[in-house]
Amino acid sequence: MDMTREALQYVVGLSEANILEINGDTYTDKQVHRIDNSLHAAAIEMNTLSSLVDYAKAFADEMSDQMLVQVVSPTEVKLISCLDADRKRECLVNVSAMIPDFNYGRYMDHESFIIALQSKFIDNKDRELLLRFAGTVKDESIAQYGDDGVTQKATIKTGITSVGEAIVPNPVHLCPFRTFVEVEQPESAFVFRMKQSEGRGVECAIFEADGGAWKNAAMRNIKGYLQSELSELPQFTVIS
Structure with missing residues (x-):
């Protein structure tokens, strides 16, 4: 019985979607998904800010004319594109800091x-x-x-x-x-x-x-470092 149901669902999925007009509203008789106009690459995983700077300066991959370097947190930075034709952003690099573990608040x-x-x-x-x-x-x-x-x-x-x-x-x-x-x-x-x-x-x-104030200080330090290292590349805008 389950195999018959699965087979029917597969056959129905092969059929084309029909557009229906009901009481002035437009419906479809099956679920459809929009195909993006732009293809997105998988993000490169890195662990140091210097690696991100080297990658940006090398122009190893095709990029948008304007790129954003986003300081997400004290331990994460992303290199992302501006909005594309689908109003989406492409993340080319994700940088995660490698820091030692310490159990704050535990004896x-x-x-x-x-x-x-x-x-x-x-x-x-x-x-x-x-x-x-x-x-x-x-x-x-x-x-x-x-x-x-x-x-x-x-x-x-x-x-x-x-x-x-x-x-x-x-x-x-x-x-x-x-x-x-x-x-x-x-x-x-x-x-x-x-x-x-x-x-x-x-x-x-x-x-x-300190109520987490150190996080803001760390993010300012990261932003300052990246702005200094990428100062000769105006197409990269650092935000936090």
Whole structure:
């Protein structure tokens, strides 16, 4: 029964569409699809802004007289055409940044936290402060005081055997790798927290505290870089 239905549907699909006039309105007795006047190429996938610049300067493929370079996000840029005869745009290049993963807002053991700070953040004053602080924290030493949930203190190693009490630095301004490596990584504020976990020792976490303002800064940096690199090619307009 199912095979008969499928066969009938196939036969009906082979027939030409009929145009019907009913009560002054125009109908068709089958679904039809419009064929575009212009053919579109599949987008080339890239991972760096410099690759996009090299491609644009090489004129390796046929392009429109005017092209748009759209900064979609801190991690994505597209090279697209202006509107064609079908009022559509062709995307020739899609660039996606390769950035290291970091679990913002999630606690991790302080050794993993130290390694992540060294490998996924640009060196600055507050990164150095956190590295020095987290590296000298003693196990079973975290003590929280105050009711506002912000201020903490911890016991740190001040020598081979001596210990001392220190205030956990807060807030901190850090520069994680969050956008393309060709541009400056935006610095933003983070809330740094520590806690004592049973069986896991001291754990650390940082929470984003700039409301996403870093994204706007990153996109401005990307736009500035591309405008500078493509300044001799007026047919490319950079937007964000």
